[in-house]
Amino acid sequence: MSNHHGSEHQGRRAVGQVKEVTSLANPLVKDIKALALKKFRDSQNAFMAEGLKLVIDALDLGWEIRTLVFAKAGRGNPAVEKVAARTVASGGTVLEVSEKVLSAITRRDNPQMVVGVFSQRLVPLKDIHPKGGDVWVALDRVRDPGNLGTVIRTVDAVGAKGIILVGDTTDPFSVETVRATMGSIFAVPVAKVSVEAFLAWRKGFAGLVAGTHLKGAVDYRSVDFSGRPVLLLMGNEQQGLPDDLAASCDRLLRIPQAGRADSLNLAVATGVMLFEIRRGALKLEAAFQ
Numbered sequence: 001m002s003n004h005h006g007s008e009h010q011g012r013r014a015v016g017q018v019k020e021v022t023s024l025a026n027p028l029v030k031d032i033k034a035l036a037l038k039k040f041r042d043s044q045n046a047f048m049a050e051g052l053k054l055v056i057d058a059l060d061l062g063w064e065i066r067t068l069v070f071a072k073a074g075r076g077n078p079a080v081e082k083v084a085a086r087t088v089a090s091g092g093t094v095l096e097v098s099e100k101v102l103s104a105i106t107r108r109d110n111p112q113m114v115v116g117v118f119s120q121r122l123v124p125l126k127d128i129h130p131k132g133g134d135v136w137v138a139l140d141r142v143r144d145p146g147n148l149g150t151v152i153r154t155v156d157a158v159g160a161k162g163i164i165l166v167g168d169t170t171d172p173f174s175v176e177t178v179r180a181t182m183g184s185i186f187a188v189p190v191a192k193v194s195v196e197a198f199l200a201w202r203k204g205f206a207g208l209v210a211g212t213h214l215k216g217a218v219d220y221r222s223v224d225f226s227g228r229p230v231l232l233l234m235g236n237e238q239q240g241l242p243d244d245l246a247a248s249c250d251r252l253l254r255i256p257q258a259g260r261a262d263s264l265n266l267a268v269a270t271g272v273m274l275f276e277i278r279r280g281a282l283k284l285e286a287a288f289q
Helices: 027-034 038-044 052-060 078-089 099-106 145-158 175-181 195-203 243-247 266-288
Strands: 018-021 046-050 065-071 093-097 114-119 135-140 162-166 190-193 208-212 230-234 251-254
Touching: 018 027, 027 038, 027 065, 027 093, 027 099, 038 046, 046 052, 046 099, 046 175, 052 065, 052 078, 052 114, 065 078, 065 099, 078 093, 078 114, 093 099, 099 114, 135 145, 135 266, 145 162, 145 175, 145 266, 162 195, 190 195, 195 243, 208 266, 230 266
Parallel strands: 018 093, 065 093, 135 162, 135 230, 162 190, 208 230, 208 251
Antiparallel strands: 046 114, 065 114
């Protein structure tokens, strides 16, 4: 089952298909470095995630690993060896690289010891059928990878079901977004849709669609979110919800501000809303205990 190519020194011991790579000019390294650019992520349908724990979580959650890259320092580390064996067993390639190569791949001076290259995975909108107390978040044209990653991480933390990206959004599989999710990218289903497709799908949504809006008439704490599916619709960082999306909401809510700032950061506002929705669900559960 050898798929070695090039003249790089080939692997040894129990790790199996290991290629040793020390040259930045190696085509495998160039391909992985190219994943920093969206057009290459899209053409290869791949993305990069850094850190041993993240790679293990991704494998446990059934994501397809194409390439495992680890620093020479990881040789002999039982956890790294086990992940390498899992990668080979699933048909992936394992690269043992120098610190210099790992820094070039991650664009970091002190990179993590392990990097995984995975196949991208998005959920088709038609497969999303919220029920019961399910909570989904829809983000309109989110631009900032840190915001998107933090929202994905928060959705995971509160036990919401997933995220629908509406319109021209930042890439959920960019290195910056994946870093900001702290591994939650592998646990949270993500869909990407046009505004038209979203509005068509929303017509069949049987729960409460709530959006935050500066013109929102209702204090976010005064709404009963319990007992039905909730779709939380959050507007773009600069402009908030456009008229067509605002009109699709059952409720437009505001988060009252006490200080001089007139708005919250998108990720913070989404977190505030999600924890309020969750509080309503927990209150309902407590009532039935």
